[in-house]
Amino acid sequence: MTCLARLAPTPANRQFPGRMMSFALPSLLLRGAIRLYQLTLAYFFVGACRYEPSCSAYAAEAVMVHGALRGTLLAAHRFCRCAPWGQGGFDPVPAPRVTAGRAGLSCQSARRA
């Protein structure tokens, strides 16, 4: 049982092969909160997004792929980029910088936390 992600592949790690996903508690909680938002308050923002994926989907993926801390920073950066005068369009979560080998390490540290 090196990492849960290997047992249960999802689109996200197919997108970034070899990358583990964060199942640590902070990242799970964050994703839960994002999902709650997506099913309630996001109602008022239907069709308003300039970017694909939308900020909430971006945040969920960023947190899953990069972990709670870096994911939150990426999401915050993305949110700040969304302004009526700015750009729009396809803006996916960047691929993780770490290699597959180091990802295993971070997976272990995530389990310890």
Add this chain to the structure above:
Amino acid sequence: MDQKNFIVAIVLSVLIIVGWQSFFPTKHTTPPPAPVTQAVPGAPAATPGTAPGVGTAPPAAPGAAPAAVAETFVARPEALAKSPRVTFTTPELLGSISLKGGRIDDVQLAKHRETLDPKSDPVPVLSPLGSEHPYYAEFGWSASDKALALPGPDTMWTADKPTLAPGQPVKLSWDNGQNLTFVLAISIDDHFMFDVKQSVENKSDKPVTLFPWGLVIRYGQPKAEGTYVLHEGPYGVFNGSLKEFGYSDFKGNKQQKMETTGGWVGITDKYWMATLVPDQKIKTDVSIKQTGSDTEPKYQIDYVAPGLSIAPGATGDNDQHLFAGAKIVKVIDDYREKYGIERFDLTIDWGWFSFFTKPLFWLLEWLYAQIGNFGLAIMALTVLVKAAFFPLANKSYAAMSKMKRLQPEMEKLKQRYGEDKQRMNQELMQLYRREKVNPAAGCLPIVVQIPVFFALYKVLYTTIEMRHQPFFGWIKDLSAPDPLTILTGFGLVQWNVPEFLHFFNIGLWPLFMGVTMFLQQKLNPAPTDPVQARVFQFLPIMFTFMMAPFSAGLVIYWAWSNTLSIGQQYFIMKRHGAPVGKQAVPAAALPATPPPADKKPNKTKPKKG
């Protein structure tokens, strides 16, 4: 199948809400009218302070005489008749001052009634001893020298005239038989401020040191409406910073002591308050405490001024103000200016976002002055907000229309590349470029409406200016929920709807708001996430239930705001030829997708914005 689960989930949640409310009914904090303990007239409880030997340490202000006899209360006029009085009638106040004890204990608001019925009783701010909930202000002196006779709760003062009016102050005086003459010179203005000038003339042959004090006592804990939104209870500004307390903070006869120069201390309800304003230049000792018992509490706020050493033949005095009235924003702000009262504006709880809430209130009040109806002023405010973001919203709606027109093609793309997110997104972007879909305006135009909504909620809830303000038809009070509710047959059957059914008791305006939400949803493109799409279908219903207990003004704002959006969106969508409503353009009618270019996924760099 999914649909079935969802309905089951909704039914379960409703059952939980209803069950919760019937098992844990909202507790009302006020006990039923209970026998009220009345203070027995006695010697003033002038308890010397911590260091009585040194004449400079201030003694504490006395409170209600501690020895008490249980006595049932009587009606207000009867309670008032127990003492000779100086009466006053001003444009905003009705009331009187008790000559026994020199108490300001009868203040009613001439322009504010208890209920919507104009014949209902004027709202009492201060009430005399012997009435149901005594609440009064007293001003006096303390001394370290116990041999000095001082005026107390039983002292009979002599007034120089029978009535008090703005510009015609009254002078209450009392001779202590030891060659000291005590005077309370009380004047009032057109609003709610009493100016109380205490003075002592020393005609004896030795100097005396006296500590002037002022206090407000309130019997019983009033029913607070919603302390999460708004503070009610004792509070004050001490050395420039606001401190708010709940009544329960003083349970077990606890006490809070503060030393301050400038500021004020008071007890507030949602719309009215009784607040002491000491001379802003002197250093005072303020205390807030509960006396009596936890079942029959009395709340006391008081302050003691520094000792006055009065030489033989000299007169010592202390000037102060008492605010007893309605917290009208303009009146409060004017008092702050006029008397230089430190942070007197904080007597109104504007909340953390006062920097936004207060300007919105000013704008609303200005609109009201132009239009003459607060409901219309709210609608006009909505138009202003919408107008400010009109171009941006137009851009968004245009993007939305194109997206909606392209929805069938997107479905096709999803079927083809659904498994490969990266590829799917690339195809999507190509489609957008081909169809010249500009990015939407983003969420900013929507985000700015959140503070407006919140501030309006706070203003409607907090300010007395919104109380009992009518709209058209059946809305007689914008700050209260819509009274024409389903379970009363929209006003046909008058009965007391039991508490556990309140959740279902939805008014007409909330229903209309729900309809506008539903219509707007029909105009919007469906979210791509199927779970999201299904949940959103139910949200107009959920929001109808959620908004029903809110003030009618807020519901009207939302319904009107939705109506304006729908109009704008409908117009734009028609112009862009987007399908309005459910009918979608058949996929075949759209240009065929060119063969997808083969690109490696995973290499696309995010665009910098």
